[in-house]
Amino acid sequence: MSRYSAWEILKNAVKGNRDWTPAWRRAEPKSAYDVIIIGGGGHGLSTAYYLAKVHGITNVAVVEKGYLGSGNVGRNTTIVRSNYRLTPNSRFYEKSMELWRELSHDLNYNVMFSPRGVLNLALTPGQMDTYAERGNQMRLMGVRSELLDRDQVARLNPGLDVSGSARFPIEGGLLQPDAGNARHDAVAWGYARAADQLGVDIIENCEVNGFLKEGGRITGVETTRGTIRAAKTGVAVAGNTGKVMKLAGIDNLPIESTVLQAFVSESIKPIIKNVVTFGAGHLYVSQSDKGGLVFGGNIDYYNSYAQRGNLPVWEEVISELLAMFPAFARVKLLRSWGGVMDMSMDGSPIITTGPIDGMYLNAGWCYGGFKATPASGWCFAHTIANDKASEYNETFTLERFKNGQSIDELGAGPTPWYH
Amino acid sequence: MKITCPYCGERDHREFTYRGDATAIRPSIDNTSLDDHQAFVYDRKNTAGTHRELWNHTSGCRTHVVVVRDTVSHEIFSCEPVGPFAKQLARNVAKLKGAGA
Ligand SMILES: Cc1cc2nc3c(=O)[nH]c(=O)nc-3n(C[C@H](O)[C@H](O)[C@H](O)COP(=O)(O)OP(=O)(O)OC[C@H]3O[C@@H](n4cnc5c(N)ncnc54)[C@H](O)[C@@H]3O)c2cc1C
Ligand SMILES: [Zn+2]
Numbered sequence: 001m002s003r004y005s006a007w008e009i010l011k012n013a014v015k016g017n018r019d020w021t022p023a024w025r026r027a028e029p030k031s032a033y034d035v036i037i038i039g040g041g042g043h044g045l046s047t048a049y050y051l052a053k054v055h056g057i058t059n060v061a062v063v064e065k066g067y068l069g070s071g072n073v074g075r076n077t078t079i080v081r082s083n084y085r086l087t088p089n090s091r092f093y094e095k096s097m098e099l100w101r102e103l104s105h106d107l108n109y110n111v112m113f114s115p116r117g118v119l120n121l122a123l124t125p126g127q128m129d130t131y132a133e134r135g136n137q138m139r140l141m142g143v144r145s146e147l148l149d150r151d152q153v154a155r156l157n158p159g160l161d162v163s164g165s166a167r168f169p170i171e172g173g174l175l176q177p178d179a180g181n182a183r184h185d186a187v188a189w190g191y192a193r194a195a196d197q198l199g200v201d202i203i204e205n206c207e208v209n210g211f212l213k214e215g216g217r218i219t220g221v222e223t224t225r226g227t228i229r230a231a232k233t234g235v236a237v238a239g240n241t242g243k244v245m246k247l248a249g250i251d252n253l254p255i256e257s258t259v260l261q262a263f264v265s266e267s268i269k270p271i272i273k274n275v276v277t278f279g280a281g282h283l284y285v286s287q288s289d290k291g292g293l294v295f296g297g298n299i300d301y302y303n304s305y306a307q308r309g310n311l312p313v314w315e316e317v318i319s320e321l322l323a324m325f326p327a328f329a330r331v332k333l334l335r336s337w338g339g340v341m342d343m344s345m346d347g348s349p350i351i352t353t354g355p356i357d358g359m360y361l362n363a364g365w366c367y368g369g370f371k372a373t374p375a376s377g378w379c380f381a382h383t384i385a386n387d388k389a390s391e392y393n394e395t396f397t398l399e400r401f402k403n404g405q406s407i408d409e410l411g412a413g414p415t416p417w418y419h
Numbered sequence: 420m421k422i423t424c425p426y427c428g429e430r431d432h433r434e435f436t437y438r439g440d441a442t443a444i445r446p447s448i449d450n451t452s453l454d455d456h457q458a459f460v461y462d463r464k465n466t467a468g469t470h471r472e473l474w475n476h477t478s479g480c481r482t483h484v485v486v487v488r489d490t491v492s493h494e495i496f497s498c499e500p501v502g503p504f505a506k507q508l509a510r511n512v513a514k515l516k517g518a519g520a
Contacts, residue, residue, distance in 0.1 A: 242465030252462035256440075257490070301437045303490045305467040310420055310493075312433040345461050401461040402453065414460050417437060 003108050023193040027201035032229040033061045035384060036221055038208050038244060039237040040064025042073035042184075042370065043362055045191035045202075046377020047236060047384070049107075052198035054378070055385035060200045061230075062192075063223060065207035069188040072238050072369065075307075075339035077262050077296045079275050079284060080371040081118045081179035082143055085134055088395040088407050089348060090141040092375055095392045097178065099374030109190030111182045112289070116274055118179035119148070119156065121324070123168045123279035131174035138176070146175045159271045159325045167323045168280045181275065181286055187373055211248045211359075218248065218358035234384050236362040236376075238369065239305070239340025250355055254345035254401050255364050256416040259304040259338040260296065261313050265331045267291030276324065283320035292334060295321055299341060299367075301417045309338045341366060346406035347419030351379050351393040360384050361398070366419050420493055425500040425512055426480045438473035440464065441485050441501075467491055473501070482508075 002008055002021075012019055035051060037044045040062050051057045064070075080100055082093035104110050122128045128147070135145035149172045154162040162170050192202055203225070210222035212229065220229035237244045239257050267290050275286040285295035297317035300309040314336070322329055344350065344364030349372065351362050362380045365372065379393035389396070400406055401414075412418040420432040440463050446455040470490045475483050487496040500508045 243467050251464050252458065253465065254461040254463070256463050256465050257467070302432075302488075303440070303465070303470055303472065304493065305491045306493055310432070312431075402457045415439065416463075417439075 023189055024196035024202050027061070027196075027203050029061065029063075029203050029206060029223070029225050029228050030201065031227070032220070033201070034059040034230065035232045035234065036060075036228055036230040037062045037234045037236060038221065039071070039235065039240075040068045040188075040192070040202060040204065041071040041236065041238055042187055042191065042373035043238070043365075043376045043380065044234075044236040045188060045195060046373050047234060047362070047380040048200045048202075048377075049191050049195040049198070050378045050381035051385060052195060052200055055381060057385060058199035060195075061228060062195070062200060062202045063206050063208055063221065063228070064202070064204050065224075067204050068192055068202070069185050072339040072341070072365075073188045073373070074185055075262065075337060076184055076370040077284060077286070077294050078181045078184050078370060079118065079179075079286070080113070080182055081176055081275075082371070083118065083120070083134065083138055083145065083174070083176045083179065084409060085137050086407055086409055087141070089409055090138070090143065092379070092392050092396075093371065094141065094143060095378070096372055096375035099378060100182065100371075103182075103187075103190070103374060107190040107194040109186060109193055111186045111190050113180070113182040114289075115178050115180040116286070117156075117175050117177045118277070119153065119173050119175045119274040120277045121153065121160075121173045121279045122171045125171060127279050128171050131172075135174050144176065144178055146177060148173050148175055156273050157271075157276055159327055160276070161324060161326050170279075175274070179275070184370060187370075191373075191377070208244060209247065213248075213356075216357060218356050232358060232360065232384055234360040234362065234380060236380065238363070238365055239342050241342045241361075241363040243305070245361075248356060248359065253363070254398070254414075255342050255350075256303055257305055257340050258299045258302065258343050258417055259306055259309045260299045260341045260367065261309040261317075261336055261338045262294070262296040263314075263317065263336045264288070264334050265293040265328070266334050268293070268331060272325075278320045278324055281316065281320045283317055283324070285321060285324075293321075293328065293331065299343070299417060300338075305340055307338050307340060343416035343419060345401060345414045345416050346408040347410055347412065347416075348407035349376070349396050350398055351376065351383060351396045352389065352398055353383060353387055355398060420488075420495065422474055422484065422486055422495065423498040424476045424479055424482065424484055425498065425508060426482055427476065430476070430479060432474070434476060434478040435474040435484070436477040438475055438483065441471040441473045469496070
């Protein structure tokens with residue numbers, strides 16, 4: 001398979017674009033592999049890629065129940081950032097940012113990483129103080145941050161209502177200038193293509209419906225396309241973690257599944273420069289390259305495995321958007337959808353060996369697993385290859401809850417729907 | 420979704436605050452097993468399907484309600500009162516219903 005390049009585009013254009021080949025093979029499942037990854041989302045695919053690229057383990061299958069990108073990797077609002085307070089999170093998400101910056105070159109696939117800046121609006125002087133503190137904490141971790149006053153915020157995003165008569169007058173904001181967006185589908189496709197080129201089998205429409213267990217050890221999976229054996233089985237199924245782990249007899253994880261909705265408007269001319277978040281409530285909005293406003297807010301606050309939510313969230317999210325950008329009242333909503341989220345008990349992820357021998361678990365991504373995609377795969381691959389966590393995920397264990405070492409960025413306690 | 424509060428009747432779910440899995444029961448005070456307490460605080464069945472859960476009618480009478488709901492279809496099967504006054508409450512509601520109120 002060829003590399004994508006300007007020359008390839010030219011060559012194919014001359015030939016009428018008839019010779020492009022599929023980006024990855026339609027692999028048939030073999031009877032055994034060194035490693036099986038369950039879940040062809042961003043994390044499963046990036047894990048397979050780094051297993052092959054960094055660790056030289058190429059006899060790998062990614063087993064996906066639907067088509068690639070049918071899960072949350074194709075449903076998110078594409079925000080990529082690392083503006084955290086707690087050291088384990090800062091280090092991990094900065095590792096991710098490092099990989100994001102080179103990702104298009106590394107994969108030879110344009111993931112359209114766009115560091116347009118993430119701007120958190122502050123609506124009260126108290127909130128400005130909190131952001132000053134957060135900004136300082138980010139700088140201590142080597143993450144760039146800028147505290148902006150109201151005029152600076154208004155110059156960046158002219159549609160914002162910065163008047164004193166706004167429902168929630170804006171004081172200023174905290175900007176992470178190196179954060180931004182990436183194209184979510186391209187991330188899935190790019191990792192799939194790059195992993196495939198290194199020899200990984202990507203097996204779509206293949207649902208895992210059981211585990212093979214021998215002497216207390218996981219030795220493979222039962223699927224709708226037959227039995228597949230492997231020395232090591234990694235689980236990276238995001239919102240479906242509860243369902244899949246139950247097949248292995250594990251039904252006591254510190255995770256609950258809920259639904260998060262997202263919204264896209266019709267296309268309008270460029271008006272929002274950054275990813276902008278609201279300071280009273282929960283709302284994040286950015287403008288896609290096509291011009292649509294892409295936004296979302298809170299999860300629907302109850303356990304759910306339905307990929308659709310309820311209307312109160314629409315009202316909440318849209319009223320927050322209009323409080324910030326009154327002009328958007330005239331914009332039509334185009335689409336909305338939901339994705340099932342694996343909310344962990346402290347809001348931080350789990351990337352670990354176990355909980356059964358021969359098995360490895362990647363879960364608990366809450367609102368923020370898209371930005372984690374490169375680092376999550378990098379760390380999970382390291383953990384699977386070495387049977388030991390890397391320095392970036394050594395605290396993302398299951399034991400941390402019992403040991404009183406939960407990583408609770410918000411300080412919300414063991415109420416997964418509030419993280 | 421609509422939840423039927425035993426006191427107030429059928430209301431939009433936005434009047435209620437979700438309080439999570441109703442099958443997670445706090446171990447008794449003299450149970451000193453760390454595992455039992457950790458399981459109560461952190462471990463969840465996270466069921467796909469029929470789920471027993473607590474909702475508080477925060478924007479109404481502030482009573483807790485045990486709702487049995489399908490987490491895949493969002494269909495609600497039952498809404499029962501809970502707590503020390505649940506039995507008495509159920510009797511009162513039955514009496515009022517009997518009186519045609
Ligand atoms: C509406 C919404 C907005 C979001 N916005 C952001 C954001 O702005 N920024 C951010 O960083 N994060 C965001 N997220 C979170 C992020 O999308 C997820 O955390 C992340 O995509 C999860 O990892 P994944 O890509 O591997 O998951 P998925 O793409 O869900 O991959 C899991 C895969 O496992 C497959 N699977 C499940 N069960 C089985 C089985 N039995 N057998 C085989 N395969 C199976 C599924 O079909 C699925 O394809 C958002 C999520 C949602 C829903
Ligand atoms: Zn009530």
